[in-house]
Each structure stands twice: as C-alpha cells, then as structure tokens.
Amino acid sequence: MKFMGLLVTVCGWLLPLVGLNLTSSLAGRFIFALAGIGLCLIGILGILNPAYVKDAIWKK
Amino acid sequence: MRRKKFNVLIRGFVLATFLLCGVPAWAQTPSQPTTSTQATPAPAMSAPLAVKEANPPAADQMAKGDPSGTLTGNVNDVPVSNPKVGLTLGDAVNQIGQNKVAINFVWTLVTGFLVMFMQAGFAAVETGLCRAKNANHTMMMNFMVYGLGLFAYWVCGFALQMGGAAGVVSLGGAAPLSGEFALHIAGKTWGLWGTHGFFLTQGGTYDVAVMVLFLFEMVFMDTAATIVTGGCAERWKFAAFAMSSVFLAAITYPLFANWAWGGGWLSQLGANYGLGAGYADFAGSGVVHAVGGLSALACAIIIGPRIGKYNRDGSSNAIPGHDITMVLLGCFILAFGWFGFNPGSTLGASGGGALRIATIAVDTMLAGATGSFGAVFYMWIRYGKPDASMSGNGLLAGLVAITAPSGFVNTIGAAIIGLVAGLIVCLSVEFIDRIAHIDDPVGAISVHGTCGLWGVLSVGLFADGTGMGNVKGLFYGNPGQLVAQMIGVATLLGCIFTLTFVFNLFVDYFVGQRVSAQAELEGLDIPEMGALGYPEFVLKMQGPGMAAGVA
Numbered sequence: 205m206k207f208m209g210l211l212v213t214v215c216g217w218l219l220p221l222v223g224l225n226l227t228s229s230l231a232g233r234f235i236f237a238l239a240g241i242g243l244c245l246i247g248i249l250g251i252l253n254p255a256y257v258k259d260a261i262w263k264k
Numbered sequence: 265m266r267r268k269k270f271n272v273l274i275r276g277f278v279l280a281t282f283l284l285c286g287v288p289a290w291a292q293t294p295s296q297p298t299t300s301t302q303a304t305p306a307p308a309m310s311a312p313l314a315v316k317e318a319n320p321p322a323a324d325q326m327a328k329g330d331p332s333g334t335l336t337g338n339v340n341d342v343p344v345s346n347p348k349v350g351l352t353l354g355d356a357v358n359q360i361g362q363n364k365v366a367i368n369f370v371w372t373l374v375t376g377f378l379v380m381f382m383q384a385g386f387a388a389v390e391t392g393l394c395r396a397k398n399a400n401h402t403m404m405m406n407f408m409v410y411g412l413g414l415f416a417y418w419v420c421g422f423a424l425q426m427g428g429a430a431g432v433v434s435l436g437g438a439a440p441l442s443g444e445f446a447l448h449i450a451g452k453t454w455g456l457w458g459t460h461g462f463f464l465t466q467g468g469t470y471d472v473a474v475m476v477l478f479l480f481e482m483v484f485m486d487t488a489a490t491i492v493t494g495g496c497a498e499r500w501k502f503a504a505f506a507m508s509s510v511f512l513a514a515i516t517y518p519l520f521a522n523w524a525w526g527g528g529w530l531s532q533l534g535a536n537y538g539l540g541a542g543y544a545d546f547a548g549s550g551v552v553h554a555v556g557g558l559s560a561l562a563c564a565i566i567i568g569p570r571i572g573k574y575n576r577d578g579s580s581n582a583i584p585g586h587d588i589t590m591v592l593l594g595c596f597i598l599a600f601g602w603f604g605f606n607p608g609s610t611l612g613a614s615g616g617g618a619l620r621i622a623t624i625a626v627d628t629m630l631a632g633a634t635g636s637f638g639a640v641f642y643m644w645i646r647y648g649k650p651d652a653s654m655s656g657n658g659l660l661a662g663l664v665a666i667t668a669p670s671g672f673v674n675t676i677g678a679a680i681i682g683l684v685a686g687l688i689v690c691l692s693v694e695f696i697d698r699i700a701h702i703d704d705p706v707g708a709i710s711v712h713g714t715c716g717l718w719g720v721l722s723v724g725l726f727a728d729g730t731g732m733g734n735v736k737g738l739f740y741g742n743p744g745q746l747v748a749q750m751i752g753v754a755t756l757l758g759c760i761f762t763l764t765f766v767f768n769l770f771v772d773y774f775v776g777q778r779v780s781a782q783a784e785l786e787g788l789d790i791p792e793m794g795a796l797g798y799p800e801f802v803l804k805m806q807g808p809g810m811a812a813g814v815a
Contacts, residue, residue: 210762217758220751224537225450230744233539237750244757248561249700252765256565257701261781262574 209252216243309354315339368434368612369472371621372480375608379483382601383410383490388594389660390494391797393585393653393706397787398498399797405493405502409509413489416513417482420462425518426481427458427467429526434612435476440468444527452536455528457519480608484548485517487605488556494706495560496777499570499784502792504768504777511767512559520760521551530755533748540745543752544727544735546624547609549668549719554756557713560704562765567777569703571784580697583705588652595656599632602663606670610732617732624670628663631670631682635662638686646690654690657707661689664712665719669726672735677726684722685715717753724749 216239223236257263318339330336342359344351387406394402428444431437443459460467464478489509496505523530524545534542545551574580585591606628607621639658643651662682666673669681692710696702702709722737724746729736736742771777778784783791790796 210765213758213762215758217754217762220754224533224751230747233537233747234743234750237747237754240754241750241757244754244761248757248761253565253700253702256568260574260701261568261571262576 205251205255209247209250209255211247212251213244213247216240216245216247219243307353309357310349310352312349313351313353313356315351364614365434365436365473367614368618369476371613371618372435372476372608372611375604376476376480376483378601378604379480379487379608382483382487382598382605385594385597385601386487386490386494388590388597389656390497390594390706390708392587392590392594393494394497395583395787396586396798396801397789397796399586399789400793400795401502401788401797402493402497403797404793405497405500405505406490408506409490409493410486412506412509413486413513414482416510417485417518418464418478419514421485421514421518422464422478422481423459423461423466423469423518424457424515425485425521426477426526427460428455428522428528429458429477432473432477432611434610434614434616434618435473438471438473438477440471440474441477443467444522446529453529453532455522455526455532457522457528458526477611480611481521484552484605485513485521488517488552488559489513491553491556491708491712492560492563494708495557495564495704496567497705498788499567499778500563501776501779504771504775507771507775508559508563508764508768512555512764516559516760516763516767517551517555519763520555520756523755524551524752530748530752533751534744538744539748539751540724540737540742541733541735541748543748544672544723544733544745545668545720545752546671546723546732547606547667549664549666549716550752550756552716553664553667553712554716554720554753555760557709557711557716558756558761559764560708561702561713562761563768563777564702564704564709566765566768566772569701570705571781573703574701578701580701585653585705591653592656595659599629599659599663602628602632602667606667609671620671620731623674623731626675627666627670627673627678630675631662631666631678631685632659633662634679634682635659635665635686635689638662638683639690640686642687642690653707654693657689657693657711658686660711661685661715664715665722667716668719669723672723672727672729672731672733672737674728674730677722677728681719681722681726685718688718689715717756720749720752720756721746 219240220237223233227233320338320340321335326335339351342351342355345355383406387403390406391399391402426441428441430439430442441460444455445457445459446453446455461469461474464470464474489512492508493505522528524543530543532542533539570583572581573583603625607624610618610621612618613621636655636659639654639661640650643649643654662685665681665685666678689710692714693707696704696709723735725737725739727735727737727745728740736745738746768777779788779792
C-alpha cells in the first residue's frame with residue numbers, strides 16, 4: 205500500500221502535465237490540474253498515511 | 265550660443281542627478297531626451313564637464329567639518345577615469361549606474377540578513393512548543409540546520425537552483441549564471457536545473473552579483489530546511505535529521521526553486537502554454553514554505569507520532585510546550601524577519617518598479633495581523649479561549665500565505681488572504697492531529713504546508729496586475745494564472761513530497777529515523793546531545809507518555 209500511495213501521488217503530478225499537451229482549452233487544463241491535486245491528496249492522505257498509521261506505535 | 269546653453273543644461277542635470285544619489289534617469293531611459301534636446305546631438309561621453317558649475321565646497325570649508333550634512337558627498341567624490349581630462353559625462357553616468365546597483369546590493373544584503381535572523385525565531389518557536397526535556401535537542405537541530413544547509417547549498421544547491429538565472433537586472437545582470445539543463449518535449453523547452461555556480465566558482469561565478477544572490481537565496485533555503493525540524497521534533501534521530509537536511513538543501517529545494525525562480529519549466533508556463541505569467545511565487549509560499557511543510561509531512565509520516573500522543577482508540581492527547589513566552593517572542597522575531605523575506609524579494613530598491621517594496625511591506629504586516637485575528641476568533645468561538653500558541657501560528661499562517669502574492673496584490677487582497685490563512689491553519693491542525701493521526705508538535709505542516717499551498721493558489725485569485733511581472737489572477741480577469749498556480753501545487757504535492765519521502769525512506773532503512781522508546785521517554789537531550797537544556801531544573805514526569813515539565 206505504501207508503494208501504491210507513492211504511485212498515485214506521482215500520477216497526480218503527471219496528470220496536469222499530460223493535460224497541458226492533451227488539450228489547449230483553459231477549462232480542460234483546469235480540470236486536469238484539479239484532478240491532479242485531488243489525486244495527490246488521495247495518494248498522500250488516503251493511501252500512504254493510513255498504511256503507516258495501521259502499524260503505528262500507539263496501536264500496539 | 266544654443267549649444268552652449270545646452271551644454272550648461274546637460275551638465276547641471278547630470279550633476280544634480282548624481283547629487284541625489286544616482287536616480288537612474290539616463291541609465292534607465294537613454295532614449296527619452298527632453299523635448300528641447302531632441303534636435304541636438306548628445307555630447308560625447310568623454311567630453312570634460314565643468315566641475316565648478318556643480319559648486320563643490322572648497323577644501324577649507326570641508327576642513328571645518330560638516331555638522332549639517334549638506335557638504336559631504338559632492339562632485340569631488342565621483343571617481344574620474346582619466347585625471348588628465350577630469351570629470352566626464354561618461355564618469356558621471358557610470359557612477360549613476362553603479363549607485364543604482366549599489367542601492368540594490370545593499371537592500372538585498374540587508375534584507376537577507378533579516379531573513380537569516382528568522383532562524384532565531386524558528387528556534388524559539390519550536391523549542392518553546394516542545395517539552396523541556398527536549399529543549400537542547402530541538403534548539404540544536406535549529407542551530408545546526410543553518411550550517412548544514414549552507415554547506416550543501418554552496419556545494420551544489422545554488423548551482424542547481426540559480427545556475428541558469430542570468431538576467432537579474434537589478435543586480436547588474438549576474439551574467440555568469442547562464443547554464444540551464446533543459447529538455448525539449450512536445451516542441452516546448454522544459455528547464456530542469458542550473459549548471460553554473462558549483463562551489464560559487466565553477467562557470468565564472470566568482471562574481472559580486474552572484475555572491476549577493478547566493479546569500480539571499482541561501483537564507484531562504486535555510487528557512488525551508490528549518491521548518492522540517494519542527495514537524496519531527498521530540499523523536500527525530502540527530503544523524504537522520506542531518507542527512508535529511510542536507511538532501512533538502514542540495515536537491516529538493518533547489519529543484520523546485522529552479523522551476524519557479526531559476527528560469528525553469530514552471531515559470532515558463534505562461535510563455536509556453538499561455539497560462540497567465542507562468543507559475544508566480546513572489547517570495548516563496550510554495551518554494552520555501554510548502555517545500556518545507558511538505559518535507560515535514562513526509563518525515564512525520566515515516567517517523568510516526570510521539571509516545572503518548574495517541575490513545576489506543578485513536579483519540580489524541582495535547583502535549584503542551586514548555587515555554588509559551590518563548591513561542592510568542594519567536595513569532596515576533598519571525599514577523600520582523602518577514603520584512604526581509606517579502607520586500608527583499610524585489611532584489612533591489614531602485615529601478616524596475618522596485619519601489620513596490622512599500623506595498624509589499626504593508627501587505628506583509630496586514631496579512632500577519634489578519635491571520636492572527638482569524639486564528640484567535642476561531643479558537644475563541646470553538647474552545648472559549650483565545651489560545652496563545654494558535655494565535656502565534658495564525659500570525660505565521662498569514663505571513664506564510666502572503667509570501668507568494670505579496671508582490672502582486674493590493675491591501676484588501678492581502679487582508680483577506682491572511683484572514684483565510686488564520687482560519688485554514690486551525691482547521692488543518694485539527695485535521696492533521698485528529699483525522700490523519702500525524703503528530704506535528706509545532707504545527708509546521710499546517711502553518712507552512714497547508715497555508716503555503718493556499719498562498720500559491722491565492723496568487724491565481726487576487727493578483728491585480730499592478731505589481732511586478734504584470735501578474736493578474738482570476739478576480740482580475742485572467743483564469744489562466746490560477747491554472748498555472750494549480751500546476752505548481754500539484755508539482756509540490758506529487759513531485760517534491762515524493763522525492764523527499766523516498767530519500768527519507770532510505771535514511772530510515774540505513775540509519776533509522778527515530779530514537780529508541782527509552783530515549784524518547786527520558787527526553788532527547790541526554791541520549792542525543794549529551795547535555796540537558798535546563799540542567800539546573802528538576803524535570804518531573806507528568807501526563808500522558810510521561811511528558812516532562814519544569815518543576
């Protein structure tokens with residue numbers, strides 16, 4: 205899950221960059237950028253961090 | 265006759281200009297002569313000037329002293345290139361140009377010194393918010409990050425960041441910084457890192473303008489590096505801290521700073537893709553604070569929370585700091601240093617719209633004040649008391665948020681940005697603490713990470729187009745700027761966070777990030793540093809996780 209979290213986070217960065225070349229419309233680029241930020245946050249706070257919290261010191 | 269009148273006019277003008285400390289009238293606008301001179305050719309630069317018309321004080325006058333200060337500094341102080349010819353127009357104009365650059369050098373250096381002093385503020389805030397048993401360790405991390413970061417930045421960080429940033433007009437050009445490694449993708453140039461300036465000698469960078477730039481950029485980098493120590497305080501192994509700080513100073517910070525400030529691909533989003541003026545981050549909400557805050561987040565996730573921070577049901581315990589007076593004093597030191605951080609980012613006070621420093625300074629103080637208002641009101645309404653540490657964090661949140669937009673927004677925008685930051689920091693602290701279960705003893709992730717990202721986005725909303733670079737946001741008719749800022753945010757989250765996380769995983773594997781449980785319970789001062797922060801006080805164990813207080 206830790207690796208998956210990092211992978212999703214990196215994809216969140218690459219998505220807006222790909223979007224820059226996929227569309228020239230400002231609205232399209234806005235949506236790609238928004239989706240990228242959302243994906244990054246899911247990767248960090250939704251996948252990566254819970255994978256660490258699962259084994260946290262206070263749960264033992 | 266007319267030519268003689270003209271010569272008198274032009275000499276008087278040049279000398280008066282020089283006496284007014286070199287306002288760069290000719291150096292800046294050589295192609296705009298006055299109407300009366302348009303038909304007459306300009307005098308040769310080598311033509312001698314009649315010095316007596318400047319009416320310099322006589323030697324015996326100067327020998328009597330100058331208590332009023334009206335005689336010191338006159339035409340006699342202008343260096344003459346050829347004593348046989350005497351003072352020429354060329355000498356006067358060169359002196360005007362050097363005066364302009366000298367003003368900008370002094371401005372940039374002095375504001376850099378102010379930013380350096382912020383290290384003391386960070387040390388006080390972080391140490392005050394930690395327990396007494398960890399005071400020496402926390403203070404030492406803040407102390408050593410300065411030297412470690414400086415060294416790594418001198419070796420390679422500065423070169424990666426600014427090695428291709430030539431064209432800093434306010435500092436005379438910094439021409440040796442002319443190497444940028446770039447890829448050409450989809451017909452666009454993507455600048456990735458600089459290639460000149462390793463050890464401040466490689467690539468001809470033994471240069472005064474480069475030195476000024478180095479000092480100013482170095483203290484910014486050190487600000488980012490010292491943010492991480494707060495998020496990981498009270499359980500971070502000192503060796504791991506040292507390695508992590510060197511990596512931030514040498515690689516992660518310079519990379520993003522190059523993309524934003526060094527001519528890299530983020531700054532070119534405007535030219536390449538028509539997104540406003542490209543990613544705009546005036547003084548570093550993203551480059552400095554979000555990089556530091558997200559690095560703190562990455563390290564805090566890896567290290568885990570302090571013993572006693574969370575109960576088995578997931579509820580959190582407050583672990584108060586040992587000296588709130590030190591915290592608030594540190595906040596004031598930081599607010600003072602911010603007058604170097606933001607106004608100093610003009611890299612000059614003369615020419616090129618640099619007088620914007622006045623607006624930038626007012627924006628900075630306003631946003632800090634409204635930030636503390638926002639946090640105080642939130643805490644007062646929610647918990648019934650105006651919490652002191654969150655008031656301090658609110659002030660810092662407002663300052664962090666205004667850092668990126670300070671060069672581009674008016675005072676109303678600044679006040680709103682600060683107020684929103686003051687609210688956001690409270691919500692973020694609660695989210696990080698209670699929902700994400702990430703232990704951040706000083707609130708560094710929320711203050712610098714969350715509010716840094718808000719500051720980046722706020723440029724895309726509030727920039728009014730009157731500041732440097734003609735940056736205009738969504739509310740002033742340019743939605744493309746907001747998209748550029750959002751791409752910057754995605755880069756910080758997706759690239760910089762990941763890079764930091766992966767490196768710190770290696771450190772964790774080979775060195776170990778966290779101290780032993782015994783050392784943590786005992787306090788890190790003796791196990792890690794070999795001496796107590798407060799050796800004459802008796803520390804008594806109290807509360808969850810046996811936090812120590814000063815008896």
